[in-house]
Amino acid sequence: MILNLTTIHELFDQFTRMVEGHVQQTNWEQRLTIPSHIGKGYVTRTRIRPGMEIMITDITFKEDMKLQLQESCQLFELSYCVSGEMNHEWNGKRSLTDSKTGNVTFLEDVRVYEEKKAGIRNQLLEIRFTPDELLYYAGDLTEKQKMETWLRHYRGNIDRYPDTPAIQRCISDMIHCTHLGSMKRLYMESKALEFIALFGESDEYGSVGGSMTLRHDDIAKLQQTRELVQHHYEKPLSIRELAKRVGMNEYKLKKGFRELFGMTIFELVRQKKMEKALLYIEAAQLNIGEIAASVGYSNASNFTTAFRKQYGCNPSEYVKQINQLVVERNRLLNGLN
Template identity: 60%
Template structure:
């Protein structure tokens, strides 16, 4: 994780907070008090801005009801943020990280969350250490519920038993779930909600229900019994394949090479990859290349040709065609736009 130059130069000491999370809503409340955030309240929503000494950005919380809240964090910390959280209540959480890097440690276990990943957890009595590095935008959606509120959404006894199995399966764990296109769209809808007041609360709750339902579909790939196309061992190998694709996106491995590396036949690799992650291997390579291309142009100041080569394209024309399909504009036009934005900024 690379810190910003300002942070390295100033050698700012990390900020360490100790929080006792006695009920679902207390984490937000205590964090606000400890960082001395500036708060704005409405009937259903609270918005806090952190002071400059802590960082830049804000946190929004929508309280759906007692025992359920939706929290959107968008902060770049000025110093490393270290949290010691005593989870003294039962907490079920679905989260989605749009950007950031979060390290967690609890009960001898570790978890590292990065951008475009979703996590599910169920904590009952855990001491959790959490660390977020300075200079990295932390953009996160969290749906936080008590188990009773989760079961509130069960339509019948079968669904209730399924949800109870989630709690049992994920107890004491932070587990990653696949980033399917439907999940990504649902999260995007929640992040870009334009409603206010009661309508916003209703919209956010409906989207939270949708995300829970989409998670249920993901969980279906791991249920016991029935026609199981993928075993748990297969799922582990597919995750290895996903990591290899991400690591080698500039010079992608062939399907044959990838299948050999993880120990799956090519049919199961291709079909299982699409079912597990909601995206094909080719689409993931393209996604990684396009996201990295934006980074090279915005952060490193590369021109179109330099960017094309850096993300694995030998032909700048092919790169431009893919970029246009992915983002809706030519890379040259994008460079002009960000150049104009920088020159016009105060």
């Protein structure tokens, strides 16, 4: 099922139509009850104002829920998974979200493949807003430019952010809010802004543009991380697993890796997969779909996008170049004979 989202507010509405659920509605809040054949649970959407909303999901699906989300609008999202398991795939990248995981997302004109596992209670809180909603709080031009730099750091990605006790308390307060009516709306808005501020604090917003000081043992751990990534690129280890294996917190691992090696862990995984794909193209008689599957891409278009980013052309164009070189080489050999 494909959901085409031209504004941040369309996700709830289109999902409601897709599952044909029952909605209870006030002027600014809607609660969708999931039909029994889909599963058990609900989704609540609180519209704070145009360009900003909060969604709280608590659903146990009977079957895996697979969606394709075409984000045709600018979306900046902070989410927190209390429980559950979700997989995302976009532009040749992958992300696994499980319990006690927070993600920051900044996408525009991107198709995201999302899968939520059946039989597991999926509890998720999402604060969805446009970048302009954040830039509204910039006090002057300098602060606005700083915020824009901060946003660009996440463009095109779904990244994990550092989890803190303060963020966990804020999430719990929002999920278990007991206020009603206008007081609930005010409370949820204040908590959403608190969440954004706590995220900025944990993400070291005040040091945007600065570099991280890496000690000798940090560098050794990051080099160990690169070796693990290169060894396991066909079945990539999660950031959480990598951090656990090398003994480094997830935030420092991600930021330190980017600073030391000039690329993210996801970009290194993609690079290794594309190197293998190149070998398949040059040495094996496989079609593009087979090559995509052989390097771990369930979707050929995502593979094509990743290949083009790595080599500057589509796989089919590269195959034509290879075939042309073979023809020219044979012609030259025949001429010599």
